[in-house]
Amino acid sequence: MTMKFSRLTAALGMIWALGASTAFSQTxxxxxxxxxxxxxxxxxxxxxxxxxxxxxxxxxxxxxxxxxxxxxxxxxxxxxxxxxDAEWKPTFNTQPQFVAGYHDWQAIQDYLSNAVATYPELASKAVYGQSSGKRELSYLKLTSPKSKVNGQAKRKLFLDAATHGDELISTEVLLSLVSELLEGYGSDQRLTAMLDQTEIFVSFVVNPDGFVNQNRYEGWTDPNRSYPWPGEPDKVATPSIQALMKLFEAQRFDGSITFHAYGKLLMFPWAYTYTAIPNKDDYAMFNALTDQLAEENDYRHGTIADTIYVAKGSSVDYYYWKFGTKALAVELSTSKVPPASRIPSVVDEAREMVWSFIENFYKN
Ligand SMILES: [Zn+2]
CATH class of the missing domain: 3.30.70 (Alpha-Beta Plaits)
Incomplete structure (x- = not known):
């Protein structure tokens, strides 16, 4: 395992390519x-x-x-x-040590190839579309070759980050947790069970254009306000979101978490209205699930509308509304880009919440 560990985490050492400050187009x-x-x-x-x-x-x-x-x-x-962003923006361009540990777009592509090359039995990569700016949209699929003892199909889960391109900590948390899953398989009983029991699809960057340009948007549109929703069922989403909608339609994920930053919040539908979701069993399920997942990190939880405010056209509403997905949204940390030295503490904050979420699909 030691060899594998060092080979996979080699990509973690890469630092953000220091670009011109003009990359920060929106203030x-x-x-x-x-x-x-x-x-x-x-x-x-x-x-x-x-x-x-x-x-x-x-x-x-x-x-x-x-x-x-x-x-x-x-x-x-x-x-x-x-x-x-004034706090981190100048240092981002002038002090490499501040961002050492954050992955840039190329480092993420290298991480994906490296994971597949190092763990061919556990990890595979697939492309599911293209962004407005013609950047590749891809996911890593994690599962073991073992089939379930009872012969049933494995439950499918989806985890994503950087729907808002400037929320860099979300991508780092997923990269760390995926490394832990791959490295722990076969030695850590709990992590081994997760890959034996489920298929976990991970998109580290939902919005590559925003990620590369260091802003929230895809083009000039907020991707997480661009989904169709019950009051506007024909709304046309941004290209990256349309591709994700097609992936959900094809895969019918049982559960999903979309990672954002910041706020230390764990939320579920609806976002578009204060009215509770009409299915009382689902409403009780979401409350019980988020109660349980937030037990250790104490994230504030509830519907998006209650916890922050009403937002129309967001991902959790769409996935629950269309496919009945147990769709959750997390706002990590207290900053969109905490200093790289604090990345491990944000991973610590998220870990048990994510592991419990995955286990929820085969333990209960
Ligand atoms: Zn966000």
Missing amino acids: FSLYTLESKDHIELDRIQNGYEIVGRDGSTYQIYVPIEKAQIFQKENPRARLKSRDV
Whole structure:
């Protein structure tokens, strides 16, 4: 196992290629607003983005060029940060040690090839489409060659990261956990069972264009507001999301987690409305499941609408609505890009939640 470990993790040592600062094309300001008025909040959510909530104080991202208009429209809003990424943006370009440990796009491609070459029995790679910017969309499929004792089909799970291209910690957490699964197979009883009992599909970067350009969007569209939803069933999603929708349609995943950052939240449908999902058994299942998964890391949990705010066109709503997937959304950490030295602690924070999620599909 030692040889395999060092061969797979060789790719982990690569650092982000230091690009020009022009890569950071979008700057957001962070405002907070204390409000209980849903007409006011709906109006804000339509033009801007509510990213978090603390009691009745909402955190709102505003593109810097719209900050003046926003402040005029919402005189009670308080400016918390003129540039939310200011803390890490300059160091990202000038201090390689800050980002050593983060994978760039090429390092992720190398990681995929390396995983398949090192663990041909456990890992395979497949391409499921192309982004707007013609970048390859791929997943790694993890499972052991063992069939289930009872002859049943293995349950299929899907894990993804970087739907918002600037939420870099989400990709790093998945890379670390996938390495642990592959390296632990055959020696760690718990991890071995996971690959014997399930098929786990992992997309490390859902939105490669945003990832490469270091911003949230695919083109100028928020991919996680572009899904069709019950109020807008014919909505046309971004190309990367359309490809993912087709993959879900073909594979019919039993469960999924989409990883975002930040906020330390664990959430389930609906996002588009405060009304609970109509199926009472499913609603109870989601509550019990998230209670259990958040037991160790104490992530705040509930529906997306209750936990943050109403958001239309998000992934969990679509996958649950169309395919009945046990679809969860996680907001990791307290930063989109914590210093690389803190990556292991974010992995620690997520690990038990993810392992318990996987086990849920064969233990209960
Ligand atoms: Zn996100």
